Amino acid sequence: MKRQQGFSLVELMVALLLGLLITGAAVQLFLTNQRSFLLQQTLSRVQENGQLFVRFLVTDLRRTGLEMTGVASAIDKGVRFASAGGLPGSSNGADFDRLTVSYHGTSDCEGSATAAMVDVVNTYFVNADNELVCQGNLTGGAGVVLLDGVEAFEVLYGIDEVVDGFANVNRYVEAGSQGSNPVIAVRFSLLLKEESSNLPEGDGTREVHVLTRTVTEPADRSVRRVFMSTVKLRNYNWDAV
Secondary structure, three states, X not given: OOOOOOXXXXXXXXXXXHHHHHHXXXXXXXXXXXXXXXXXXXXXXXXXXXXXHHHHHHHHXXXXXXXXXXXXXXXXXXXXXXXXXXXXXXXXXOOEOEEEXXXXXXXXXOOOEEEEEEEEEEEEEEOOOOOEEEEEOXXXXXXXXXXXXXXXXXXXXXXOOOXXXXXXXXXXXXXXXXXXXXXXXXXXXXXXXXXXXXXXXXXXXXXXXXXXXXXXXXXXXXXEEEEEEEEEOOOOOHHHO
């Protein structure tokens, strides 16, 4: 008759310890992968939102200055530095800039449309809630929010200072420094922020450059990305260049 023998107490303890080590490693790997996934989601949202806005504004700048014959016009087309259509003109702000453009069209940036072409004026600015807003002259509202979490919005204007029949940018200036020179290009940049609890807290010393402005990141848990584009205007007064 064979004698049956089970595991000893020491063997059971060793087996339990090994099981706990394996389980702990698996849980740690799962948590690490989850944090990486959530962080990647945050990065993707920032990247997608920034790129969508850049494409939106670039499209609007491509239309800027368009003037059709036979369309009644009450304002000059192009980048506006004076008020037009009940909206303020482009300006250089202490924290955020404002960009105002005008052209002949059938809809403004808020989606209001008309059957025939009219004067369209769109102005882009950042409100007190750090939201980038576009307000159109056809709607009569307070504007539509395009982005949130905006920490900087800077705009420079490429001017042609030599009247020679060639459209060449001599330099980029802030609003108010363009003088009587025609604006033939617009360079804009913005800094977007998205909070993420999966990030370590920053030390509050890193600096981010957004065209002429330098932003010092606060000590928080956020992802920040800078987006920038330069657009040469298609429609401007050729007699002035």
